[in-house]
Amino acid sequence: MSGYQKPIPQIDEESKPFWEACKRHELYMQKCRDCGTLRYYPRALCGNCLSSDTEWVKCSGRGEIYTFTVTYQNRGAGFRDELPYVLAYIELEEGVRMMSNVVECEPEKVSIGMPVEVVFEDINDEIALPRFKPLPE
Amino acid sequence: MKNGAIPDNINQLNAEERIEFLFNFLALEVLDMRDVSIIGVGTTPFSKHKERGIADLSLEAGRKAIEDAGIDKSKIEALYLGNYAAEALVGQGSLAAITGRNLGLGQIPCTRTEGACASAGIALRESFLTIAAGIYDVVIAVGAEQMSTCSTGVVTSVLAGAGDTTMDNIYGLTFPGFFGLVLRKHMEEFGTTRDQVSCVSVKNHHNGATNPIAYLKDEITVEGVNESRFIADPLTLYDCCPITDGAVAMVLCPSDMARDLCKKPVKVVGSGHAIGTTSILQMESFTTFPATLKAAEMAYQMAGVKPEDIDVVELHDCFTIAEIVDSEDLGLFEKGEGGPAVESGRTAVDGELPINPSGGLISRGHPVGATGLAQVYELVLQLKGEAANQVKNPELGLAHNLGGSGAVSTVHILSKDF
Ligand SMILES: [Zn+2]
Numbered sequence: 001m002s003g004y005q006k007p008i009p010q011i012d013e014e015s016k017p018f019w020e021a022c023k024r025h026e027l028y029m030q031k032c033r034d035c036g037t038l039r040y041y042p043r044a045l046c047g048n049c050l051s052s053d054t055e056w057v058k059c060s061g062r063g064e065i066y067t068f069t070v071t072y073q074n075r076g077a078g079f080r081d082e083l084p085y086v087l088a089y090i091e092l093e094e095g096v097r098m099m100s101n102v103v104e105c106e107p108e109k110v111s112i113g114m115p116v117e118v119v120f121e122d123i124n125d126e127i128a129l130p131r132f133k134p135l136p137e
Numbered sequence: 138m139k140n141g142a143i144p145d146n147i148n149q150l151n152a153e154e155r156i157e158f159l160f161n162f163l164a165l166e167v168l169d170m171r172d173v174s175i176i177g178v179g180t181t182p183f184s185k186h187k188e189r190g191i192a193d194l195s196l197e198a199g200r201k202a203i204e205d206a207g208i209d210k211s212k213i214e215a216l217y218l219g220n221y222a223a224e225a226l227v228g229q230g231s232l233a234a235i236t237g238r239n240l241g242l243g244q245i246p247c248t249r250t251e252g253a254c255a256s257a258g259i260a261l262r263e264s265f266l267t268i269a270a271g272i273y274d275v276v277i278a279v280g281a282e283q284m285s286t287c288s289t290g291v292v293t294s295v296l297a298g299a300g301d302t303t304m305d306n307i308y309g310l311t312f313p314g315f316f317g318l319v320l321r322k323h324m325e326e327f328g329t330t331r332d333q334v335s336c337v338s339v340k341n342h343h344n345g346a347t348n349p350i351a352y353l354k355d356e357i358t359v360e361g362v363n364e365s366r367f368i369a370d371p372l373t374l375y376d377c378c379p380i381t382d383g384a385v386a387m388v389l390c391p392s393d394m395a396r397d398l399c400k401k402p403v404k405v406v407g408s409g410h411a412i413g414t415t416s417i418l419q420m421e422s423f424t425t426f427p428a429t430l431k432a433a434e435m436a437y438q439m440a441g442v443k444p445e446d447i448d449v450v451e452l453h454d455c456f457t458i459a460e461i462v463d464s465e466d467l468g469l470f471e472k473g474e475g476g477p478a479v480e481s482g483r484t485a486v487d488g489e490l491p492i493n494p495s496g497g498l499i500s501r502g503h504p505v506g507a508t509g510l511a512q513v514y515e516l517v518l519q520l521k522g523e524a525a526n527q528v529k530n531p532e533l534g535l536a537h538n539l540g541g542s543g544a545v546s547t548v549h550i551l552s553k554d555f
Contacts (some may be wrong), residue, residue: 008307066423067319072369074314
C-alpha cells in the first residue's frame with residue numbers, strides 16, 4: 001500500500017465523513033436538509049440553495065456508466081504504469097454523478113449504460129478510494 | 138425615475154430604490170459606450186520556439202502590432218496580456234509588466250488576464266471594454282504562452298490544473314481524457330461518427346498547410362486520423378492540438394479615431410464573456426458547454442446579429458470533437474448537425490460557413506494564453522481580404538475561445554468598418 005504514487009485526496013472538514021465512510025467501504029453522500037439536493041463532492045454549502053444544513057445519507061453504490069474514455073497516454077506517476085485505464089462518469093441510482101475508474105473489467109467490454117457497483121481500494125491507512133466494477137448479471 | 142439624474146433625496150431612498158437608481162444609471166452608461174476598432178495586428182510564427190524566451194515572443198508580437206497600426210507608441214495607455222501559466226511552465230511571472238517595459242510603453246498600467254485557454258480572449262474583451270467605457274483611447278492586447286520547453290508530462294499536469302483540482306486528477310483525468318468523455322457521449326447521443334470527427338482534423342490540417350504562421354504543415358486523411366494511436370479512446374493523436382509556442386498582439390482604439398488612422402479598421406461589434414462549469418462534477422450534459430452558450434448570447438445580442446449572419450468563424454478546436462460541439466453551441470448548426478456539416482464540406486474555406494480557415498488550434502497550434510488573439514488575428518486578415526486561405530467577401534466574423542473544462546468562454550464578433 002505504501003507504493004501508491006497517484007495523487008491522494010486531501011481530507012478536509014467537509015469531506016471527512018465521506019472518507020470515513022469509504023474507509024468502512026460504504027458510500028455516503030451529503031443531502032441538503034432544506035432543498036433535498038444530493039451532492040458530490042462534499043462541500044460546506046448546498047450548491048443549489050447555499051444552505052449549510054446537511055445530513056449524510058447512505059447510497060446503494062449501484063449505478064450506470066454515463067460516459068467513459070480509455071486513457072492511453074498519461075505520464076503522471078502511478079498512472080503511467082496502469083495504462084490503459086478506464087475513466088468513467090457514473091450516474092448513481094440516487095441521481096448523483098461521480099467521476100471514477102471502472103476496474104475488474106477489460107476496457108473493450110465497457111459501454112455506456114452498463115450497470116456498475118462500487119468497490120473500494122485501500123490506498124493507505126486513511127483512505128479507501130471508491131471505484132466501480134461491472135454489476136454481476 | 139429619469140435615467141442618469143441623481144435624485145435630491147438620494148440619502149432617503151430605501152435599498153430597493155437605490156438599486157433601481159443604480160440600474161438606470163448603469164443602463165445610461167451602457168447606451169453611451171463607444172464603438173471600438175482594431176487598427177493593427179501582429180503575431181510570431183506558431184512553432185516550438187525552444188531557443189527563445191516568452192518575453193521575447195510577446196515583444197515580437199507587440200512590436201509588429203504597433204508597426205502595423207502605424208501609431209506612435211506613446212499614445213498607448215494600457216496593456217492587457219493573456220497568459221495562462223508562465224510561472225509554472227517557464228518560471229516567469231509579471232509578464233504583462235515585462236512586456237510593457239520591453240515595448241517601451243512608459244509607466245502605463247499593464248494587466249495580466251487569466252482564464253486558462255481563454256486568457257487572450259479576456260485580454261481582448263478588457264481592452265474593448267475600457268475603450269468603450271471611455272477610460273482609455275488606445276490599448277494594446279497581447280497573448281503569449283511558451284510550452285515546448287517543458288516535458289509533455291509537465292504540460293499535461295499544468296493543463297490539468299485548469300480543472301478543479303480537488304477531485305478531477307485523483308482518477309487520472311487529463312485534458313484529452315475530458316474530451317474523450319465528450320466525444321463518446323456525443324457519438325452515443327447524436328450518432329456522430331468516427332469519420333465525421335476525423336473530417337475536422339483533415340480540414341484543419343489542410344487549411345494550416347497553406348497558412349504561413351501555422352505550426353503543422355502536413356495534410357492528413359480520414360484513415361490517417363482514425364488509425365493514429367489512441368490518446369484517450371475514442372480520441373486519437375490527430376484529434377488533439379499540438380503543444381506550441383507563440384504570441385499575438387493587437388492595437389485597439391475608438392472607431393472614430395480608427396477611421397482617421399487606418400485604411401481598413403475592423404470593428405468589434407459584439408463581445409461576450411461567461412463562466413460555465415469549473416469541475417467535471419458540475420456538468421449536467423457532456424455535449425454542450427454553458428459558458429459558450431452564455432458568451433455567445435451576450436455577443437450576438439450586443440452586435441444585434443444572428444448566427445446565420447456570420448460569414449467566417451474561428452472557434453476553439455482544442456480537440457476535433459470540440460469544433461463540432463462549439464459549432465452547435467454557437468448556434469451555427471443544430472445539435473447533432475455539427476458532424477454531418479463538416480463531413481459534407483459546409484465548413485471548408487469554400488463552403489457556406491467556413492470554420493477555422495487558419496487551421497485552428499489543431500494545425501496552427503495552441504499556445505494556450507495566445508490562442509484567443511490568434512483567432513482574432515485570422516479574422517482581421519479575413520475581413521481585410523488579406524488571409525492566406527481567403528474566404529469570399531466576408532462581412533462578419535466570429536471568434537470563440539474556451540478555457541478549462543468549459544470553465545470560461547469569450548465570444549467576439551467583428552465587422553469590416555471600411
Ligand atoms: Zn439546498
